[in-house]
Amino acid sequence: MAERPTTSWRHGIAEEAEELAAGTLDPECACMAALFPEVLLTATDVVLDAFEGELPGLGEASDEQVFTVVERVVLALNAVDDAHNGNAFETDEREELCDYIDESLTEHGVDVVALTARHGLGRYQLTDKWRKW
Numbered sequence: 218m219a220e221r222p223t224t225s226w227r228h229g230i231a232e233e234a235e236e237l238a239a240g241t242l243d244p245e246c247a248c249m250a251a252l253f254p255e256v257l258l259t260a261t262d263v264v265l266d267a268f269e270g271e272l273p274g275l276g277e278a279s280d281e282q283v284f285t286v287v288e289r290v291v292l293a294l295n296a297v298d299d300a301h302n303g304n305a306f307e308t309d310e311r312e313e314l315c316d317y318i319d320e321s322l323t324e325h326g327v328d329v330v331a332l333t334a335r336h337g338l339g340r341y342q343l344t345d346k347w348r349k350w
Contacts, residue, residue: 233247257305268290275327
């Protein structure tokens with residue numbers, strides 16, 4: 218199953234905290250907790266919970282139904298980003314979120330390559346129409 222980006226972000230925060238506690242990381246080099254405050258992680262998880270709830274059955278859904286689900290998750294992530302002054306998701310995080318959406322759809326029977334091709338898009342343009350982050 219696709220791993221949520223928030224899972225790896227929380228893991229990074231925990232690893233950094235362990236290194237700080239052990240004295241193996243200079244506090245001035247610690248950034249994970251500041252990059253991923255709990256309010257951001259929780260808000261992102263709420264969005265991903267809703268997205269995951271819509272995944273079952275999408276393998277048999279119409280293109281429009283799949284795009285509606287993608288639009289909904291992207292717009293919700295836009296709202297999370299907006300709530301953090303447009304700074305919630307940097308380049309790496311954007312890529313992780315897009316990969317997660319793609320992998321999750323694929324795991325539920327959606328042929329993302331075929332879907333996007335039918336609409337004149339490249340595979341990695343799936344979220345572009347709505348994404349601001």
